Amino acid sequence: MTKEKKKRNKSLIVSGQKFYTQLTPKFESRTAWEKANPKHLRAIIPGNIEDIVAVEKKRYKKGDVLLTFKAMKMLNTVLMPFSGVVKKIHVKKGDVLTKNQLMVEIE
Template sequence: MGQDKLGQLALENGVYETRLTRKFEKRRLFERQDPRVIKAVIPGVVAEISARKGQPVRQGEELLTLEAMKMLNRICAPIAGAVKAVRVKAGDKVSKGQVLVELE
């Protein structure tokens, strides 16, 4: 802990001093994702695919269903566009961060 630095955290009701650990200092910074590339946020199995290549989709429209931890998770289009590619098929096991669908 002797290597930790001190930093300040400003909140609505004041400024607080906190310890910045080495783990915090070495963390990977947030990178904005390309909304045209839809990735799995959790590992699971593709239960159903609703989208087809070339199909126009609206923002919020379901692209596929991912089963994870005995729950069905709807994966929806974050933006309107057309389906450029579907990178998985029903029954595929997917890992976190794996590309599922690409939009154009």
């Protein structure tokens, strides 16, 4: 028989049945899903902040430019998705951002 270090089995429910089995590291390190908040503007790809136009507590119309963000050698402008007040700007010029990093919060 195949001999390996004994690992504790955990339970996993599939098709309404409970099974005892080992979980893989990839399965255990999966991230929980969260609903996207439209008031949070996040970096969709890694890149850095070239320029910030927006000011906190100020009202902007839909389509106004908030900041420019350089990613994959391209300059992207991040626009106000709907009219509202910018609550907080979480980044500053020159910041290097990872994917999904929060840039701007809208009230």
